[in-house]
Amino acid sequence: MPTDAADVVVVGAGVVGAATAWYAARSGRSVTVVDRGSVAGGTTGAGEGNILVSDKPPGAELDLARLSSGLWRELAVEVGGFEYDAKGGLVVASTPAGFDTLVSLAASQRDTGVETVVVPAGELAEHEPHLTPSLAGGVLYPGDAQVQPMLAAARLLRAARAKGAQVRTGVEVTGFLRSGGRVTGVRTSAGDLPAGAIVNAAGTWGGEVASLAGVDVPVLPRRGFILVTEPLPRIVRHKVYAAEYVADVASDDADLQTSPVVEGTEAGTILIGASRERVGYDRTLSVRVLRALAAQAVALFPVLAGVQVIRAYRGFRPYCPDHLPVIGPDPRAPGLYHACGHEGAGIGLAAATGRLIAQLIDGEDPDLDVTPYRPERFEA
Amino acid sequence: MATSPYDVAVVGAGPAGLAAAAAALAGGARVALIDAGRQPGGQYWRHRPGDLGAVADLHHDLRTFRSLVDGAAHAVKYFGHHVWTVSGSAADGFAVRSVAGDAEEEVGARSLVLAPGAYDRQVPFRSWDLPGVYTAGGAQALLKGNEVLVGRRVVVGGTGPFLLPVAAGLAARGARVVGVYEANRPAGWARHAGAVARVAAKLTEGAGYAAALARHRVPFHTRRAVVAAHGDDVVGAVTVARLDREWRVVPGSERVVECDAVAVGWGFTPQLELPLALGVATRVDADGSLVVEVDEHQRTSVPGVYVAGEACGVGGAPLAVAEGEIAGTAAAATATGTALAPVPARLRRRRRALRRFAAAMHAVHPVRDGWQTWLGDDTLVCRCEEVTAGEVRAAVDELGATDARTAKLLSRAGMGWCQGRVCGYATACLTASAPGSAPVSALDLQGVSERPIAAPISLGRLAGDAGHNGQQ
Numbered sequence: 082m083p084t085d086a087a088d089v090v091v092v093g094a095g096v097v098g099a100a101t102a103w104y105a106a107r108s109g110r111s112v113t114v115v116d117r118g119s120v121a122g123g124t125t126g127a128g129e130g131n132i133l134v135s136d137k138p139p140g141a142e143l144d145l146a147r148l149s150s151g152l153w154r155e156l157a158v159e160v161g162g163f164e165y166d167a168k169g170g171l172v173v174a175s176t177p178a179g180f181d182t183l184v185s186l187a188a189s190q191r192d193t194g195v196e197t198v199v200v201p202a203g204e205l206a207e208h209e210p211h212l213t214p215s216l217a218g219g220v221l222y223p224g225d226a227q228v229q230p231m232l233a234a235a236r237l238l239r240a241a242r243a244k245g246a247q248v249r250t251g252v253e254v255t256g257f258l259r260s261g262g263r264v265t266g267v268r269t270s271a272g273d274l275p276a277g278a279i280v281n282a283a284g285t286w287g288g289e290v291a292s293l294a295g296v297d298v299p300v301l302p303r304r305g306f307i308l309v310t311e312p313l314p315r316i317v318r319h320k321v322y323a324a325e326y327v328a329d330v331a332s333d334d335a336d337l338q339t340s341p342v343v344e345g346t347e348a349g350t351i352l353i354g355a356s357r358e359r360v361g362y363d364r365t366l367s368v369r370v371l372r373a374l375a376a377q378a379v380a381l382f383p384v385l386a387g388v389q390v391i392r393a394y395r396g397f398r399p400y401c402p403d404h405l406p407v408i409g410p411d412p413r414a415p416g417l418y419h420a421c422g423h424e425g426a427g428i429g430l431a432a433a434t435g436r437l438i439a440q441l442i443d444g445e446d447p448d449l450d451v452t453p454y455r456p457e458r459f460e461a
Numbered sequence: 462m463a464t465s466p467y468d469v470a471v472v473g474a475g476p477a478g479l480a481a482a483a484a485a486l487a488g489g490a491r492v493a494l495i496d497a498g499r500q501p502g503g504q505y506w507r508h509r510p511g512d513l514g515a516v517a518d519l520h521h522d523l524r525t526f527r528s529l530v531d532g533a534a535h536a537v538k539y540f541g542h543h544v545w546t547v548s549g550s551a552a553d554g555f556a557v558r559s560v561a562g563d564a565e566e567e568v569g570a571r572s573l574v575l576a577p578g579a580y581d582r583q584v585p586f587r588s589w590d591l592p593g594v595y596t597a598g599g600a601q602a603l604l605k606g607n608e609v610l611v612g613r614r615v616v617v618g619g620t621g622p623f624l625l626p627v628a629a630g631l632a633a634r635g636a637r638v639v640g641v642y643e644a645n646r647p648a649g650w651a652r653h654a655g656a657v658a659r660v661a662a663k664l665t666e667g668a669g670y671a672a673a674l675a676r677h678r679v680p681f682h683t684r685r686a687v688v689a690a691h692g693d694d695v696v697g698a699v700t701v702a703r704l705d706r707e708w709r710v711v712p713g714s715e716r717v718v719e720c721d722a723v724a725v726g727w728g729f730t731p732q733l734e735l736p737l738a739l740g741v742a743t744r745v746d747a748d749g750s751l752v753v754e755v756d757e758h759q760r761t762s763v764p765g766v767y768v769a770g771e772a773c774g775v776g777g778a779p780l781a782v783a784e785g786e787i788a789g790t791a792a793a794a795t796a797t798g799t800a801l802a803p804v805p806a807r808l809r810r811r812r813r814a815l816r817r818f819a820a821a822m823h824a825v826h827p828v829r830d831g832w833q834t835w836l837g838d839d840t841l842v843c844r845c846e847e848v849t850a851g852e853v854r855a856a857v858d859e860l861g862a863t864d865a866r867t868a869k870l871l872s873r874a875g876m877g878w879c880q881g882r883v884c885g886y887a888t889a890c891l892t893a894s895a896p897g898s899a900p901v902s903a904l905d906l907q908g909v910s911e912r913p914i915a916a917p918i919s920l921g922r923l924a925g926d927a928g929h930n931g932q933q
Contacts, residue, residue, distance in 0.1 A: 094861075119861075119862065119863055119864050119866070119867040120860065120861045120862065120863075120867055120871075121867070121870070121871075122864075122866070122867060126867075126870055231867075231870045231871055232860075232871060235856075235860035235861055235862075235871055236860070238860075238861060239859060239860060239861065248861055250861065250863050251863065251899075308920075308923075310920070311878065311917070312877065312878075348846070348873065348876070353920075364740075365548070365740070366546060366548065366738060366913045368546060368548060368556075368558065371923060372923060372924060372925055375920045375921075375923035375924040376924035376925070378920055378924075379920050379921055379924050385920045385921075386919065386920055386921030386924070387919055387920075387921060388919060388920050389917035389918065389919050389920075390914055390917060390918055390919070390920055390923060391878065391880060391914060391917050392876075392880060392912070392913070392914055393913045393914050394913065395913075
């Protein structure tokens, strides 16, 4: 390895790249982060900043989410400055059958260590006074939290810089340096960057970066819209969403799915999601989707009918066919690690992803078995 | 869309939109004319409903206005309609969705003319959030639309020829205009004599305002600016100062001037949310504004979408009228399937001459970066979200923002009610002037000009019938 090489080059200055840079820099590695755009300019800047355990059934993603939510709690103290809010999530069901399903999901989650509180219909108003009275019941997840995602990425990068990391925005990766079968750095629009390890944290564009290294990682965009209301006094206390949301997240359907997700923010605005559709990178505003989001939000919180929407934005979730992220070394291209494909959970899962990648690069035993997330799992 | 009831939908009923509607009607098209105002005229010919006579002395070229209104008489008017989104394509038809009072309206059309106009460009200064500080356009709108004076002792400042009619109007209606502080030195006009001489009417207009100011003994100062406002609850005075070439304050030149109102304007920012929603190509104009790229026929890069007036480059009402006529004619031809005739030589020449005039105007009235040195770290940049200049700079210096959109999202500047209409330009400039940042680019400005929801709409209205069911 050339003497001017960094230990780690991270491709992507979104929240996953930022967390990876932070954990690697903290363990004493020299780190360079490159991004063709700006800090948090991709999917990180288009999300709500959720750190959720509630929306994942027991399995590999919930394991990752549980690890990550603990790490975010630590980061809020160690790094801070990104509006960490442990506000809790409230999942509600509109029918008795839906409530039954929700309660049994909660029971299975509780077995893995997730804190859950079943809330009968009559007690929902104690938690969310403005909810429609017509619901069948809900489950409260005190472990759900929220951060301001762009600030989270920017603060983690700043903390990494304080430990010697370099952040180079406006620099595009155009290829990989190789030595035999091994990748030994990246070619960029600003010259070659040799490195001991390269981390693909390019989010929705992770598949394109992987293909530059000659390996296939199937990451596809899944579009989502968010509505933002005028600032209001806090009338929505938790992240509140409908039980169908869990099914939508796991759906393989390319067509539009919408389920109501409503939450207040520190700035006073209310964020309303969530839609999922596979339409490539189409940035056009879809009135149909906005109408569906508005209707569902008003159905959950009738008081919102008179509240003004002042903004809407869209983002592209990095989606993998099995809805699990791609985390770990790529045996097809030694030296290359992947940390992408987190779909709509990238903010929440970023802390654990960054930590695991740093541990793997250091040759340590990772906090969690990364086998379920291995990059080569899609090979036929 | 199953059917398109209109051939052409014109959004905006100011000079460009009225001319477009009249030309499209003359071309045989069925035309919808949509505007947020309750009567035609836009900002330029703003007046109280049915009462143009009362403010006729404040207006220019009312003959043109009346003839355009007559020409547009057969358009179906959607006035008082705030357009919140436009969508569609030439193949499927376009939809213009607006909110009017309690209802939402959808207008379908085969082609679109967007004539959204512009609003005052603002740069922040100390205590500019005090009541009594107005935009120059705001002061004029109150005068033309409501015959209300913003104050009794008024300071007018900023840059550009628009300051003159504002000051003249205020003086004509009895305000004591303490002074007009033009940050540039318009004597520079001499260098652009060619461009100016071709547009004799514009020159006469300027001379008329100058004479009016002289008559009312309004002092006109150049290379001076209002750099701070003072007052406890309302503005009671301003600091004016002499500027050097880069608009830094010349030390020792500061003077406190007592007043009860200030009207400031630094040129105009075109309203681009609707064109941007349709994905049209843009560029940065000579005055630093993001504007829409159009061809000879005012066609944008998106088939079926035409743009006229300030959104193609700030140039004043006569240019907007010429562009509107060209756009309306072309949009009607496209929609009705007739061949597009070459633009008549008369209109081509007029547009070219007026554009040269506009270019000269921008060259003589630039906004220099030195205004940034007037700000303290605690000076508000974004008034809606109360974000200070120091916080915008921290987003750049500490958090690594290298473009305006990132600076906005990391500092919240531009994320409140006005969605960056007031502070977007200042935020983009503050970001671009930091070491390591690139100059303001079209992409930067696009990041602070895109507003997919172009006007607020309530969730219940957006939800439609489903929303009302939810309320029960």
